[in-house]
Amino acid sequence: MLEVRELGKEVDNGGMPLVILQQISFSVMSGETVAIIGASGSGKSTLLGLLAGLDVATAGEVVLAGQPLSGLDEDARAALRGRGLGFVFQSFQLLPALTALENVMLPLELAGRSDASTVAHTWLQRVGLGERLHHYPKHLSGGEQQRVALARAFAPQPSLVLADEPTGNLDAVTGAQIIDLMFELNAREGTTLILVTHDAALAARCQRVLQLQAGRLLA
Numbered sequence: 001m002l003e004v005r006e007l008g009k010e011v012d013n014g015g016m017p018l019v020i021l022q023q024i025s026f027s028v029m030s031g032e033t034v035a036i037i038g039a040s041g042s043g044k045s046t047l048l049g050l051l052a053g054l055d056v057a058t059a060g061e062v063v064l065a066g067q068p069l070s071g072l073d074e075d076a077r078a079a080l081r082g083r084g085l086g087f088v089f090q091s092f093q094l095l096p097a098l099t100a101l102e103n104v105m106l107p108l109e110l111a112g113r114s115d116a117s118t119v120a121h122t123w124l125q126r127v128g129l130g131e132r133l134h135h136y137p138k139h140l141s142g143g144e145q146q147r148v149a150l151a152r153a154f155a156p157q158p159s160l161v162l163a164d165e166p167t168g169n170l171d172a173v174t175g176a177q178i179i180d181l182m183f184e185l186n187a188r189e190g191t192t193l194i195l196v197t198h199d200a201a202l203a204a205r206c207q208r209v210l211q212l213q214a215g216r217l218l219a
Contacts, residue, residue: 001065001160001192002028002051008059009046020046021215024060030159033186033193035203038212044196047212048164051194052085053077065159082111086153086191088182090165092145094137094152100124100144101133104152111156123151127181143174147181154185161186163195167202179205 007024010017021043028034036044049055051062053069054077062069065084069077087093094103101120108116124133127147137145146166153161166182167175179202186193195206203209211218 001030001032002194003063004051004060005063006060007047007050007057007062009043009050009055010058019215021050021057021212022059024212024217026210026217028192028194030192031190032208033183033206034195035206035209036194036196036212037198037200037203037209040198042212043215044212045164048162048194048196052081052087052162054081082107082156084159086156086158086161088146088149088153088161088163088166088195090168092137092142092149092169094145094148096137099134099136100129100140100148103137103148104155107152107156113156119155120151123155124148126185127151141174142170143178146170146174146178150178150182150185154189154191157189158191160192160194163193163197165197166195167197167199175199 004024004026007021009021010019024047036047038044046055050057053072064080067080072080098106101124104120104123105116108119113119121133124130127150129144129147132140132144140148167178170178183205197203
């Protein structure tokens with residue numbers, strides 16, 4: 001599903017290069033669940049952005065489903081994400097002007113699905129929000145917003161879901177419920193899951209844990 005080869009990322013820091021990631025190499029098999037852990041500033045979120053093609057590496061390569069990302073321009077990377085990637089963010093990233101149903105419909109409509117409303121409706125029922133279809137994000141609790149985000153991520157049937165601190169803005173009880181739901185959906189759909197987390201309990205639910213330290217992957 002995913003191969004990372006000697007990946008590196010540097011940014012300019014007032015004329016001096018700031019190394020964020022260096023010589024990161026690993027692979028992820030289809031259907032595998034992988035946690036990326038590490039202290040704040042270790043490069044976890046940057047790595048996730050590179051895996052998704054949201055950012056461009058300064059060294060190395062990311063090969064997603066057989067496609068090297070370095071050979072794609074921004075539009076082509078966006079098209080690849082639309083076809084095969086789902087995202088779950090710490091801050092939910094729901095569009096405030098859209099209802100729960102419309103938020104889940106959006107990636108389906110962008111993919112040209114004529115059944116976007118029906119599919120979105122079904123997925124909101126699956127995550128326990130069948131009575132919240134027409135509620136806007138501001139009228140939903142944090143846990144409910146993350147359930148909408150899970151429905152949005154899984155509804156297009158992606159081959160890979162990337163989650164960045166998916167329980168970071170939730171209390172312990174709600175976070176545990178979201179973890180259970182995410183892994184349940186992932187198992188049923190046979191999706192590959194890569195998540196960034198500070199939560200040791202969440203990381204332990206994954207089949208494999210990768211640890212970053214100061215921009216390097218520990219053995």
